[in-house]
Structure formats: structure tokens, C-alpha cells
Amino acid sequence: MKLWDLYEKSAVDLGSFLPDSTASFETYCLLEQIFGWNRHQLLLHKDMEVNEEQIQKMDTLLQRRKEGYPLQYLLGTWEFWNYEFAVGEGVLIPRGDTETLCEAVLDAAKGFTAPVIADLCSGSGCLPVVFSKEIPNAPRIYAVELSEEALPYLRKNVEKNNCTNITIIHGDVLTWTPNEPLHIISSNPPYLSAEEMLELQKEVTYEPKMALEAPENGLYFYRMLSQRYLDFLVNNGVLAFEVGYRQAKEVAALMEVAGFVDIRIIPDLCGIDRVVLGRKP
Numbered sequence: 001m002k003l004w005d006l007y008e009k010s011a012v013d014l015g016s017f018l019p020d021s022t023a024s025f026e027t028y029c030l031l032e033q034i035f036g037w038n039r040h041q042l043l044l045h046k047d048m049e050v051n052e053e054q055i056q057k058m059d060t061l062l063q064r065r066k067e068g069y070p071l072q073y074l075l076g077t078w079e080f081w082n083y084e085f086a087v088g089e090g091v092l093i094p095r096g097d098t099e100t101l102c103e104a105v106l107d108a109a110k111g112f113t114a115p116v117i118a119d120l121c122s123g124s125g126c127l128p129v130v131f132s133k134e135i136p137n138a139p140r141i142y143a144v145e146l147s148e149e150a151l152p153y154l155r156k157n158v159e160k161n162n163c164t165n166i167t168i169i170h171g172d173v174l175t176w177t178p179n180e181p182l183h184i185i186s187s188n189p190p191y192l193s194a195e196e197m198l199e200l201q202k203e204v205t206y207e208p209k210m211a212l213e214a215p216e217n218g219l220y221f222y223r224m225l226s227q228r229y230l231d232f233l234v235n236n237g238v239l240a241f242e243v244g245y246r247q248a249k250e251v252a253a254l255m256e257v258a259g260f261v262d263i264r265i266i267p268d269l270c271g272i273d274r275v276v277l278g279r280k281p
């Protein structure tokens, strides 16, 4: 069988499970993984004969994918803000939605000459790594994560992206006390309600529950973190949250009660309210 035939057969196979354009994209991703070539290189080799082992490998990946296992876990890496992150079972896959939070923090950082930043609930490290790369005047960035399973990915991603100004804290954001004042705090905490957990897309059920679910109808971390971290910010310091699609107004109210001012809600590219940001007076 030629490489092109393997592509066509696999895309049809995945097409029974996914929309055609997605099936084609994912087939390329899986072939890239097996052959170690990018899409352009695959096309250059489309008439190459593939061997039995390669066909078998592709079959196994397709089978897993059709069971709903996330593509990103099969690939072992995923891109966020044009940087590559190691991912796998035990860590949340970085989402495009989270780039809105990233953008808000990069924007807020322009207001400080040497911002000390903390990212609470860091998971794969997608946010602190981007901050480290894109905010060169940030002397220190703290990345706080509790999960034993997520931590190896966080360490690996910080290392492989060469982020020497990131300090990883293996700890609970509900009890961690920073040892210096912070200029910016970002957090994409768990925010799904128990009800939403029952309606998860199949792929998401493979992701860690600890990264997804929060008590108080998903609002628990927003309430706790707004209260706890106000004191750890400098005056005019910024707290920025990613929020679920129906939570922005409630989170803004929780931040106001905690003492934050200038609270703003920022929509993502789909127009969904995605980030809530406030300042310490």
C-alpha cells in the first residue's frame, strides 16, 4: 500500500466518526506522528510504499481515536500560542479559549516595569511558559499546581521551553502564600458544575476530573482565590480569570465583593465572555 492510500483509507475511516475536514486534519496529525514528517513532507512521499508495521500502528491509533480518546493524548504534544507542550493523561489539554486569558495578561503586563506574576492552577504550564517567553521584563513567574499527575508535564514544558524565570510550586492554591508581592495573578481554575460534568463530550471524560470540576456550581475557586489573593497583590495589581461560558457576571460580582475594582469582562473570538479581570485599589 502507498502512503497516499493509507491516508485516504484512514480519512474515510475517521470520517465515520468526525466531520470530513476534521477527519482529514486528524489523519495528517496521526501520520505525522508515525512517520515523523510534517504534512508537506508526507505529501512529497505520497507514492512511497508503507510497511506492515506502519499500517498496524495507524490502525491502533485510529481505533483509539474512534473510541473518543483525545487526539492530543495520542500525539503527546499540542500547540498553544505557537509553543509546543507535552500532554498526556493526567493533564488538561491547553485550549484555544485560554489564549484570551493569555492576551489579557500580556496586555496587563505592559503597565508594569518588572512584573512578578503568579499563575494559579497551571496544569501543563501553557500560561506561565507563554508569559515567560512574551514578557521578557518579568523577573519571576510562579506556577502553582497541586496534581501529582500534572506536575511532570509542567516540569517538562518549563524545561523544554527553557523558561529559567519560572518557579514551579507543587502546592494548593487555596493555601499557598507567595513570599513577595505580586503584580499580576492569572488563573484558569476548574470551573465545571456537577451538572455539566454529566454532559461532557466523550474526549473530555479522559481528562482529569480535578482539572474540570469545582463545587458551588463551578464558582468555588473564583470566590476563594479572589478573597485570598487580594492581599498578595501590589496596589493596582491585576487578577485575571478564565471563566466558563455562563459565569462572567457571577465571577465579576465575586471579585467586587472581595474588594477588586475596575472589573472588566473580555469576550473570546467567538464572542463568549471568557475572561474577568480586576485591579486591587
Ligand SMILES: C[S@@+](CC[C@H](N)C(=O)[O-])C[C@H]1O[C@@H](n2cnc3c(N)ncnc32)[C@H](O)[C@@H]1O
Residues within 6 Å of the ligand: 092, 093, 094, 095, 098, 120, 121, 122, 123, 124, 125, 126, 127, 144, 145, 146, 147, 150, 171, 172, 173, 174, 188, 189, 190, 191, 210, 211, 212
Ligand atoms: C482547568 S485546569 C487549567 C490548566 C492550565 N492552566 C490550562 O489553562 O490549560 C485547572 C488545573 O488546576 C489544578 N488544580 C485543581 N485544584 C487545585 C488546587 N487546589 N491547587 C492547585 N491546583 C489545582 C488541576 O490539577 C488543573 O491542572
